[in-house]
Amino acid sequence: MSGFKVTRVDKGDVTVLYLSGFLDAHTVPDFEKALQEAINEKRYKIIVNFKDLDYISSAGLGVFMGFIEEVRANDGDIKLSNLSPRVFKVFDLLGFPALFEIFDDEEQAMEKFLKPE
Amino acid sequence: MSGFKVTRVDKGDVTVLYLSGFLDAHTVPDFEKALQEAINEKRYKIIVNFKDLDYISSAGLGVFMGFIEEVRANDGDIKLSNLSPRVFKVFDLLGFPALFEIFDDEEQAMEKFLKPE
Amino acid sequence: MQKNKTKIYRIQISAATENLSIIRGFIQQIAQKAGFDAEQIDQIKLAVDEACTNAIKHAYRFDASKMIDLEIRLSDDQLEIVVTDYGPGFDPSKLDQPDINKNAKKAKPGGLGIHLMKTLMDAVDFDITPGQKTQVHLVKYRTANKHH
Amino acid sequence: MQKNKTKIYRIQISAATENLSIIRGFIQQIAQKAGFDAEQIDQIKLAVDEACTNAIKHAYRFDASKMIDLEIRLSDDQLEIVVTDYGPGFDPSKLDQPDINKNAKKAKPGGLGIHLMKTLMDAVDFDITPGQKTQVHLVKYRTANKHH
Numbered sequence A, B: 001m002s003g004f005k006v007t008r009v010d011k012g013d014v015t016v017l018y019l020s021g022f023l024d025a026h027t028v029p030d031f032e033k034a035l036q037e038a039i040n041e042k043r044y045k046i047i048v049n050f051k052d053l054d055y056i057s058s059a060g061l062g063v064f065m066g067f068i069e070e071v072r073a074n075d076g077d078i079k080l081s082n083l084s085p086r087v088f089k090v091f092d093l094l095g096f097p098a099l100f101e102i103f104d105d106e107e108q109a110m111e112k113f114l115k116p117e
Numbered sequence C, D: 001m002q003k004n005k006t007k008i009y010r011i012q013i014s015a016a017t018e019n020l021s022i023i024r025g026f027i028q029q030i031a032q033k034a035g036f037d038a039e040q041i042d043q044i045k046l047a048v049d050e051a052c053t054n055a056i057k058h059a060y061r062f063d064a065s066k067m068i069d070l071e072i073r074l075s076d077d078q079l080e081i082v083v084t085d086y087g088p089g090f091d092p093s094k095l096d097q098p099d100i101n102k103n104a105k106k107a108k109p110g111g112l113g114i115h116l117m118k119t120l121m122d123a124v125d126f127d128i129t130p131g132q133k134t135q136v137h138l139v140k141y142r143t144a145n146k147h148h
């Protein structure tokens, strides 16, 4: 039972949320809260770093869809990084790579925010 | 699910049985079979090395009691070695240290067979 | 000591989201012991999570005093998990194919769970008695080589 | 989303020794999630194994078509596991204290299981309806500091 933890680190303009443990219908509210807080502070450039996330269900994926419109309407984005193959598979099955930018590591996602072109 | 395995190695007069995995009512027949085979070959000097055993229930302990009389009646013994603290606790709770010789490692048990004094 | 026939496990557990991780752990145990590989086990766990999440969310609206029944049937050919809730039911034929673009635009997440179950498992069937109970049958073949 | 009341899990499983490891895995999940420490978890798993082994061996004589029911009740104070079989029952008051010396001399192993349960758990009770069912109640307090 690893539980779930979300840790927020603001790096300049960009807010990084580090997820660890499992993200299911039980732990989703914690993740939503962290995202909502960043957005309330008008921080719309968000990277979700999945480095230590072991498991995600559709409840977890739903969170991204619930916030992405508002974030993009404010010139921001939610970018994903460091997904383990097991977690990536779930995003891939549901066609997320067409809707979200997914990076191997956080730096690439950060760079994309800094030099968008 | 690690299952259970018993591996027999004859070292001179002494037969060593290496146990790994879990020893419960399901896996006990495998262990009994290995002990019975050694005894059928009149090999009564037996060390059971618990190095890789993770779990034992009273069904496993019962095996020792089922064979010890016959073995000792034939000038042999069953000595125990390399018990992990978790496995030792179960033997200890049931008072086995009064009835069986339990050694930290196999060499000590072997020595006791070779130079009994 | 047991013949080669269907093995059955039944688990009854209260409809709380905090039990989802325990349910996944149970399924992991059984699927692993049954010899499924790591990827198949991941798929089965996720499909069962989705079915149980639906029971908790839609059938019981997070009332944790309600119970979910899991029946796990293991045979030589397949593993079948039947998730039962005693909620109002729904009409599976009326579900749209999920469209994540549309969903995102409406800021209304959802509709992914059943699609995911169908993608992950070899067969998914609903057996619904409206107002009484909903049963989701999730089947994984032992030698499945389904590609997604 | 759930109030602080007793949580209940029910598991029904066929009476096969090969299921003992799965049962231990289930118990591990629940006891771990409930916050028991590693030593307590070991004790609970072993006690449940012993009770289930008795159901398989004595109540059902290894007939794997029979079922064992486990009810796990988790409250703020304790974890209680009730193991039920539908066998003939027995008279617990007639059991001798085990004597491993005597046992060994008679080359008749046995009699250790119930003794072990009592040593490992904070309370062990039998609720037996002869010819109908046998229930073993195994209780572990959350802050148990029992010494052996």
Ligand SMILES: Nc1ncnc2c1ncn2[C@@H]1O[C@H](COP(=O)(O)OP(=O)(O)O)[C@@H](O)[C@H]1O
Pocket (backbone or CB within 6 Å): C050, C054, C055, C057, C058, C059, C085, C087, C088, C089, C090, C095, C109, C110, C111, C112, C113, C114, C115, C134
């Ligand atoms: N067990 C259930 N009881 C009642 N309705 C259900 C159940 N499972 C699914 N549904 C209905 O089917 C719809 C689609 O479910 P699903 O694909 O899992 O997506 P989501 O749960 O995200 O809405 C749900 O929104 C709900 O209306």
Ligand SMILES: Nc1ncnc2c1ncn2[C@@H]1O[C@H](COP(=O)(O)OP(=O)(O)O)[C@@H](O)[C@H]1O
Pocket (backbone or CB within 6 Å): D050, D054, D055, D057, D058, D059, D085, D087, D088, D089, D090, D095, D109, D110, D111, D112, D113, D114, D115, D134
């Ligand atoms: N569930 C049960 N149904 C019938 N008899 C039982 C049950 N559990 C225990 N017994 C009786 O109690 C005795 C003592 O059990 P136990 O202490 O576990 O030792 P063992 O199983 O090694 O004999 C058993 O031999 C059996 O006669």
